[in-house]
Amino acid sequence: QVRPVESGGGSVQSGGSLRLSCLASEYTHSTYCLGWFRQAPGKEREGVAVLASDGSTRYAVSVKGRFTISKDNAKNELYLQMNSLQPEDSAMYYCAADLRGAYCPVFWGAYTYWGQGTQVTVSS
16 A cells, blocks of 8 residues: 655744645545644654544644645645644654544544655744
């Protein structure tokens, strides 16, 4: 099975925006849960946003209202639009997928297929 591939990370000033993309192959279709997760040095991995096959979404409290998860099935791509970025958002960001079609948890351990990550750095 094809591994997801993230892109779009980089460095941005506080208050800026970035849009992450994930080439997710067939994971954008059928009964997959899709999600974005992040991990900063010395911190635990955390769920950022998840997207179910029916289009429903869930967000971490820390990013709700600032980040938006979406997908383009035709392009097999998953996106994370990140606005009003703060230094606390700096982390390695990963996209992931799991073979489940109902409730999609924000817990990273529930996801099976992972990308290699893309670095996001937000400076003051």
